[in-house]
Amino acid sequence: MREPPSPQAHADARRALDRLAFGPAPGQVDKVAEQGARAWIAEQLARPLPLQALSLDLDLPSSELGVTMQEDPDAFREQAREIAVALAAGRVASAVDSDHPLYETMVDFWANHFSVFVRKGMEPIFLPSYERDVLRPFALGRFADLLRATARHPAMLFYLDNWRSAAPQPAESAFFPSFQGQAKRQRPEGLNENYARELLELHTLGVDGGYTQHDVEQVARVFTGWTIDRPRRAPAFRFAPAWHDTGPKFVLGQAIAGGQGVEEGEALLSRLAAHPSTAAHLARKLARRFLADDPPRAAVERTARRFLSSRGDVRATLHALLLDGDELFEGPPGKVKSPFELVVSALRATGVRPKLPRAALAALMKLGDVPYLAPTPAGYPDTAERWIDPGAALERTRFMFALASGRNPALSAPSDAALAAPEALLATLSESTRRALDTAGLLPAERLGLALASPEFQLR
Amino acid sequence: MRGLTRRALLRGMVATAAAWQIPLVVRPARAGAASGPGANPLLVMVFLRGGADGLALLPPLGDGALERARGPLLAKPTLELEGHGGGFGLHPALGPLAPLLKDGRLAAVHAVGLPEAIRSHFEAQDACERAGAREGARTEGWLARAIAAAPGEPAAFRAVAAGTQRPRSLAGDPRALAFEHVEDLVIPAHSPAAQRALAELHADRPATDPGALFAAAGREALEAVRTLEAHSSAALPDADSFPRTPLGQRLATIARLARADLGLVAASADAEGWDTHVGQGAEDGRFAHAAQDLGASLAALFRNLESRAADLLVVAVSEFGRTVAINGSGGTDHGRGGAALLLGAPVRGGRVAGAWPGTSPNEREDGRDLRVVNDVREVLAEAARHLGARDLSSVFPGFSPRGLGLLRAPNSSLT
Numbered sequence: 001m002r003e004p005p006s007p008q009a010h011a012d013a014r015r016a017l018d019r020l021a022f023g024p025a026p027g028q029v030d031k032v033a034e035q036g037a038r039a040w041i042a043e044q045l046a047r048p049l050p051l052q053a054l055s056l057d058l059d060l061p062s063s064e065l066g067v068t069m070q071e072d073p074d075a076f077r078e079q080a081r082e083i084a085v086a087l088a089a090g091r092v093a094s095a096v097d098s099d100h101p102l103y104e105t106m107v108d109f110w111a112n113h114f115s116v117f118v119r120k121g122m123e124p125i126f127l128p129s130y131e132r133d134v135l136r137p138f139a140l141g142r143f144a145d146l147l148r149a150t151a152r153h154p155a156m157l158f159y160l161d162n163w164r165s166a167a168p169q170p171a172e173s174a175f176f177p178s179f180q181g182q183a184k185r186q187r188p189e190g191l192n193e194n195y196a197r198e199l200l201e202l203h204t205l206g207v208d209g210g211y212t213q214h215d216v217e218q219v220a221r222v223f224t225g226w227t228i229d230r231p232r233r234a235p236a237f238r239f240a241p242a243w244h245d246t247g248p249k250f251v252l253g254q255a256i257a258g259g260q261g262v263e264e265g266e267a268l269l270s271r272l273a274a275h276p277s278t279a280a281h282l283a284r285k286l287a288r289r290f291l292a293d294d295p296p297r298a299a300v301e302r303t304a305r306r307f308l309s310s311r312g313d314v315r316a317t318l319h320a321l322l323l324d325g326d327e328l329f330e331g332p333p334g335k336v337k338s339p340f341e342l343v344v345s346a347l348r349a350t351g352v353r354p355k356l357p358r359a360a361l362a363a364l365m366k367l368g369d370v371p372y373l374a375p376t377p378a379g380y381p382d383t384a385e386r387w388i389d390p391g392a393a394l395e396r397t398r399f400m401f402a403l404a405s406g407r408n409p410a411l412s413a414p415s416d417a418a419l420a421a422p423e424a425l426l427a428t429l430s431e432s433t434r435r436a437l438d439t440a441g442l443l444p445a446e447r448l449g450l451a452l453a454s455p456e457f458q459l460r
Numbered sequence: 461m462r463g464l465t466r467r468a469l470l471r472g473m474v475a476t477a478a479a480w481q482i483p484l485v486v487r488p489a490r491a492g493a494a495s496g497p498g499a500n501p502l503l504v505m506v507f508l509r510g511g512a513d514g515l516a517l518l519p520p521l522g523d524g525a526l527e528r529a530r531g532p533l534l535a536k537p538t539l540e541l542e543g544h545g546g547g548f549g550l551h552p553a554l555g556p557l558a559p560l561l562k563d564g565r566l567a568a569v570h571a572v573g574l575p576e577a578i579r580s581h582f583e584a585q586d587a588c589e590r591a592g593a594r595e596g597a598r599t600e601g602w603l604a605r606a607i608a609a610a611p612g613e614p615a616a617f618r619a620v621a622a623g624t625q626r627p628r629s630l631a632g633d634p635r636a637l638a639f640e641h642v643e644d645l646v647i648p649a650h651s652p653a654a655q656r657a658l659a660e661l662h663a664d665r666p667a668t669d670p671g672a673l674f675a676a677a678g679r680e681a682l683e684a685v686r687t688l689e690a691h692s693s694a695a696l697p698d699a700d701s702f703p704r705t706p707l708g709q710r711l712a713t714i715a716r717l718a719r720a721d722l723g724l725v726a727a728s729a730d731a732e733g734w735d736t737h738v739g740q741g742a743e744d745g746r747f748a749h750a751a752q753d754l755g756a757s758l759a760a761l762f763r764n765l766e767s768r769a770a771d772l773l774v775v776a777v778s779e780f781g782r783t784v785a786i787n788g789s790g791g792t793d794h795g796r797g798g799a800a801l802l803l804g805a806p807v808r809g810g811r812v813a814g815a816w817p818g819t820s821p822n823e824r825e826d827g828r829d830l831r832v833v834n835d836v837r838e839v840l841a842e843a844a845r846h847l848g849a850r851d852l853s854s855v856f857p858g859f860s861p862r863g864l865g866l867l868r869a870p871n872s873s874l875t
Contacts, residue, residue: 161737164789190788194737197794201580213579213826334670366640368624375509375732378582381625388673389626390680391639397658397678398648430669436661441653449649450657455671455678 005033012037012329014427018460019290019328019335020044021101023345026417037329041322044102045315049140080124087127088364088371089357095344096353106139106314108340109289111371114150114203115379116159118372126155126235127372143282143312144273147203151269154228154235160377162195163227164188165220167245187243196220198377204272206281215252221245222256222264273312279304285382286317291327292334293383299327333427333459336384339367341460342396346452349425351415352403359410363399367392388458397453404449419444422451430456501610501806501846502718502771503726504711504761505603507589507627508754508778510735511581513792514799515784515819515830516747517554518568518812522546525820529785533792535742541568543812552743553751556759557803564809567866569839571797571817573780573832577825579794581735584779589628591837592859600632602840602855607633607726609849616684617722622710622729630728635680640709642716647685658682691720701760707731708757715764718772726847731757734778740791758803773846773867774803777839783828784819797830800839806846806867813864814838835859842866 005013013032017024020041024032032040091111095104114135118124134153138146150156157163168190196219200211225244229236239262249256249264252275256264272278283304287295299321306320307313322328337345343360347353354360364370374380381387406413422444423429423437433454437447451457519534520526522545527534537549539561548570550561560566578584586595591602607619619636621627626638639645649655662678665671702712710729717724733750740747758774765772781798797817803809817823817831825831841852841861849855 161789161791164738166788168788188788189786189790191793192737192787192789192791193793194735197579201582207580207583213577216579332670336674366624366644376581384673385631386625388677389621390635390637390677390684391621391624391626391644393662393674393677394639394645394648394681394685397681401648401654430665430671432663432665432675433661433671435663436657439653439657439660441651442657443651443654446649446651446654446657450654450661453648453658454661455665455669455674458674459670 005030009033009036011427013040015329015333016041017101018333018345018427020105020322022095022105022341023348023460025348026351026415038323041102042319044100045140045319045322047100047103049103049137050098050100080118083124083127084118084372085358085361087131088361088373089354091131091371092340092344092347092354092360092364093357095340096347102318103140106318107135108371109286110135110139110146112374112379112382113285114146114156115374115377116155116372117374117377126153126158129153129235130155140314140318143278143307143314143317144270146314147273148266148269150203151199151223151226151265152237154231154237156195157226157228157237158231160195160198161192162223163231165192165195165224165226166190166240166243167221167224167247191217191220191224193217193220196223199223199272202378204281205275205277206284209275209277209281211252214250218249218251219268221247221249222251222268225262226265274308276304276308279307279312283307283317283321286321288382290321292331293385296327299325333456335460336387337458337460338380338382338387339364339369339392339396340371342367342458343399345460346400346403346457350403350418350448350452351412353412354410355412356410359408362410363395366395366399396458397449400452400457401446401449404445404452406445414445414448419448422448425451426454426456427459428456430454500725500768500771501773501848502724502765502768503843503847504714504772504774505629505726505728505843506707506711506754506758506774506776507585507629507728507730508734508750508776509581509585509730509732510778511584511780511782511794512734512750512778512798513736513740513747513795514570514572514778514781514797516736516740516782516792517551517751517801518548518570518799519551520545520547520570520816520819521549523819525818525823526784529819530792531786532790533740533742533747533786535748541566541812542810543570544816548812551748551751553748554755556755560759560762560803561809565804565807567802567807567809568812569800569802569814569834569864569866570812571781571830571832572777572800572814572834572836572839573797574836575832577796579780579796581779581794586628588777588779588836589631591629591840592856594857601627601629602837602844603627603629603726603728604631604633604636605855606840606844606847606849609844609851609854610725610847611850612723612725615723616680616687617717617724619726620714620717620724620728622713622727623706627728627730634676637680637684639713641713642688645685645688647682687722691722701763703753703756703760705753705757707753708760711757711761712764715761718765718768731776736782737787737791737793738789740786746791762803769805772804773806773843774801775839775843776801776803777836781830784824784830785828795829796825797832797834800836802839802842802866806869808866808868813866834864835861837861838864 010033013029016037098104130153134149166188193216197216201207225240227238227240229238246259248258283300287300303321307317310316402408436450535552538552539550541548574587589601590599593599614635619633621638630636649658662675665675702708714727736746739745777800778798782792782795787793814834817833837856837859838861844855
């Protein structure tokens with residue numbers, strides 16, 4: 001006879017699921033406690049990607065579109081809107097029901113790290129492929145591969161404008177041609193440093209990573225000619241040699257001989273991916289996501305070291321962060337769930353499922369956390385201070401009461417188990433929350449709504 | 461203790477099922493007890509996110525260096541402000557603001573920005589909104605500090621942000637509400653028992669409880685809704701004729717609250733779409749699109765707040781300006797000095813205040829950007845003065861604003 005798991009084993013399992021799996025599904029804490037939280041994490045880290053990572057078994061519209069913006073702007077916009085909704089709803093659905101939740105967590109992490117904003121213009125038509133061919137295949141792979149895939153993808157090339165960046169024309173011959181109206185396929189007149197800056201600041205080195213304005217301009221020169229082939233019909237990466245700046249460059253203290261074409265950018269991406277500042281930046285960001293808003297320094301340093309020694313292997317890096325120390329399991333749950341994490345965790349806990357794809361998105365819209373709608377390239381914030389204010393508290397509470405009521409026609413009803421024992425959904429139970437749940441005269445649905453709206457359920 | 465009293469009041473209110481039907485008269489504290497024009501200052505901060513191009517918003521007139529650097533991006537201005545040299549034009553898309561300018565209620569500060577050369581959106585916005593306070597996740601924002609330094613008592617609707625998230629400038633003000641529509645401010649629970657339970661759920665917790673932050677936010681939310689409920693006998697005025705853009709709708713929300721006499725003192729709204737790396741355009745294009753939205757939305761705000769005209773100051777700032785020269789894609793990249801606008805009856809308008817560095821290549825910062833010669837905190841300080849903030853050194857640590865002299869009369873807490 002095996003001994004039942006200890007209370008500590010349960011607590012560890014709960015913590016692992018809260019931090020790495022968008023919260024437990026019914027019965028899952030027992031199972032993970034049985035297996036051991038660390039063993040479960042190790043198994044999640046080792047597991048091969050599901051096949052659907054590569055084919056994306058979601059009801060996604062294809063990128064081959066029926067109409068272009070020029071042919072029919074209204075139809076194009078409608079199409080784009082549907083793509084955006086399908087993608088966001090698909091992200092919620094796969095996070096709710098995945099048997100590889102750590103992987104879904106990392107898809108969410110990288111989607112935010114390499115954020116693309118759906119409303120700028122043409123991105124919607126690039127996005128199904130961005131999700132399918134960039135974020136999902138590389139989410140647990142090598143950072144350098146992921147970085148390279150984002151750099152070459154039309155979604156990123158368009159969003160951060162690199163597709164319209166070219167070596168400045170030497171002569172005054174092409175002095176100020178017209179840029180009115182839609183950008184044509186004509187040669188851009190010079191540099192656009194948008195991508196170069198965000199590549200250094202957000203994607204790799206970090207804002208304190210030791211680069212200068214001069215580096216930004218040099219990096220922009222390296223990436224001249226990285227553009228989009230057939231952007232409106234069958235978008236793909238294209239290197240345009242005629243747009244490329246063939247002169248020598250000097251980036252982060254190193255000379256780059258000119259004239260190497262697309263190889264210059266490829267080599268620079270590899271160099272950035274392996275840079276100690278990138279390791280420190282990513283380690284800190286991962287530790288903030290999984291441990292605390294202000295994560296322990298030892299954990300950050302350990303993670304950065306493993307990132308470098310493993311040559312940016314995401315699984316090995318996560319292993320160092322999550323399993324080579326005890327920080328994950330220490331202290332009370334102190335991370336505030338993002339609205340996305342909150343909604344997904346509530347659906348997982350209660351068995352409620354959206355009947356319409358956009359049902360779960362309405363709440364995320366109100367809370368300002370819809371996939372692909374982060375208004376800046378920095379993505380969504382990941383600290384309590386930025387997510388919690390009185391308006392957010394009201395909106396979170398409203399969603400939970402609606403979900404628990406079973407009366408929202410777009411959502412299925414909560415499980416009997418959740419209605420019968422809502423306190424069982426909470427990792428901890430404070431005196432205030434216990435008193436609230438003990439209030440005389442509450443209906444089961446109200447008790448469930450209160451449990452989900454409690455401060456405890458906002459935390460992981 | 462005020463907190464305890466307020467909680468006790470809340471408990472008393474929710475203890476009675478009938479409380480919902482009784483139009484409670486809860487008068488929120490107001491800034492300054494005095495009445496009369498200008499006695500109840502109202503500040504609306506608009507943050508132009510993305511780095512608004514000050515040279516497109518407010519081009520120096522007859523500037524040959526600027527014309528050579530960015531010819532195709534220069535729109536023909538229809539409105540003019542006094543200032544250095546030949547003065548400055550206002551981008552034609554801001555046409556709806558013409559009446560304000562003609563009334564002398566629109567002024568600007570040019571070549572304004574952060575003292576440090578920061579060209580990252582995130583970092584520059586963070587620095588603007590901290591305005592000199594030390595860096596850190598829990599650092600208060602400047603607007604939260606300005607409100608704390610202004611006369612009046614904390615109250616539910618004293619400071620709001622119209623939008624889904626509270627801006628960095630209001631961080632640290634536990635009461636500052638962020639919401640999109642007034643209609644969102646209703647209690648989600650219907651039965652008396654659930655309402656009692658909600659108050660219990662959000663009861664004060666020890667600071668060591670990680671749930672304390674959310675519980676406090678929940679308490680403030682409940683109080684805000686009660687305050688609004690107390691008002692519901694006289695329905696909130698409709699805010700019509702705002703553009704159906706995110707900015708227009710945010711300012712509509714602010715206008716409704718301001719007209720409802722809920723004790724609103726400071727409100728914040730974000731305007732997006734200023735990061736014009738590509739297709740910036742002149743009379744048409746991305747910049748004109750954003751400017752048109754700004755002009756029409758602000759004009760609607762002033763139309764809807766006629767009754768508060770003497771109280772209202774609008775200040776629009778951005779995290780940085782953009783390169784003097786056009787880039788390779790018909791746009792501009794992240795630069796340094798930008799432009800800030802101040803609007804409203806309290807403004808001594810018609811002019812561009814502060815120093816002016818010039819746009820020729822040898823006058824530029826790092827050879828590319830309009831030099832920052834006016835600290836953005838000077839602009840924020842005018843806003844803080846309007847609120848009646850008594851101690852500006854607590855609002856802007858380590859910085860002593862010299863004063864741009866853009867407000868008609870220094871707003872005194874003694875009035």
